[in-house]
Amino acid sequence: MTGRLWGIGVGPGDPELLTVKAHRLIEQAGTVAWFAARGRPSNARAAAARHIRPRQPELPLYYPVTTELPAGAEYEELLAGFYDEAAERIATVLDGGEDVAVLCEGDPFFYGSYMYLHNRLAGRYESEVVPGVTSLLAGAAVLGVPLVCRNETLSVLSGVLSRDELERHLVDVEAAVVMKLGRNLAKVRASVAAAGLLDRAWYVELATLPAQRVLPLAEADSSGAPYFSMVIIPSAEASTR
């Protein structure tokens, strides 16, 4: 019998925002795997740390590059090779009959790296994904502002898009979230302003973690932001009904 592969959403950061199911499967897993930048702690592991048993085997998967390198064929190839290798390391554990829980910030299928392992392994092994609380909903919760209501449209965008692309999407939405800010903050703010939304846009950093920061986008420092920060433009209607 080979082991089972579990992609586990651990939520936005607050260890209490893991689900009961995530908690159970992490404790049950033969091996707990997680992604991290080399030399940096894993955010996913930090969120789940209290649920990992003492001496439970762990499998760290260190990215060969940071997430903010410019895209290009070389970068693509490097990442594909990394995911191939990570998948094979996990396959070795699964072949030995151990279940593997892969910890994922937020939700595994919502911009999560777990999907690259899933694509490589789910056809070969029994697999299951445990959905998690995404950072965008954690952001709305810490703002204390409803995100979207009734028959409104929500757009989720990446801050890596060009200024024009961002603006084109933003002019036609009722509520929006721009993820992956990082060094794209100044560009994103310009797009939000051009779309006429700056007065109701919020900047949210590390939602639900002790270092959390929340401020109007107009007041956010344009010199940069962590990769795990976002802009939230809540529904105008939702807060007035």
Next chain:
Amino acid sequence: MTGRLWGIGVGPGDPELLTVKAHRLIEQAGTVAWFAARGRPSNARAAAARHIRPRQPELPLYYPVTTELPAGAEYEELLAGFYDEAAERIATVLDGGEDVAVLCEGDPFFYGSYMYLHNRLAGRYESEVVPGVTSLLAGAAVLGVPLVCRNETLSVLSGVLSRDELERHLVDVEAAVVMKLGRNLAKVRASVAAAGLLDRAWYVELATLPAQRVLPLAEADSSGAPYFSMVIIPSAEASTR
């Protein structure tokens, strides 16, 4: 001392998809409130039932109408009056010094009725929202298909929109979810087909519950669907990387 108001996301249905924090606050609350259609069980209460203490006081909030009545001024007024009254019933409990946990399917600020209580009460009482797992991510998880990756755009739409509005949004997305299907299923399918997306669109009903159903949208019975069903169009790119 007045009590605190907690808006608690209980996730998509599977009782194991509550967060640890939701679990803790529900157990701690003086009163547990929930919405339901009159004469029907509350989905939110069902998801949280195992965390409600024996003899813990509960405050049912029964909608005066079903959610699928045609919109109109009379309907709007009826609902606003209902939320006013529900908020005052909760305020009475809070004034008595009891904390109130309002249970919400999915996430409270993501199309959730809790927001109407929040808008009426958060200025008067200490309040906190506990984000939850939304049905759209539960849907992607049970499909076993990544929803969105890298720098893709995700659109979340309501099935109540007109066929033209739906199609206009759908032609410009990489991944999309159409919520609130109900009797809009045939119209939504026509829009998805017109946007050229029918071959990768899925129909998902009651994700994570025992009665869950998942099938290609092209094969879904066009005569209707429950309100809590959705169409998921996962990223084409995410499943090939």
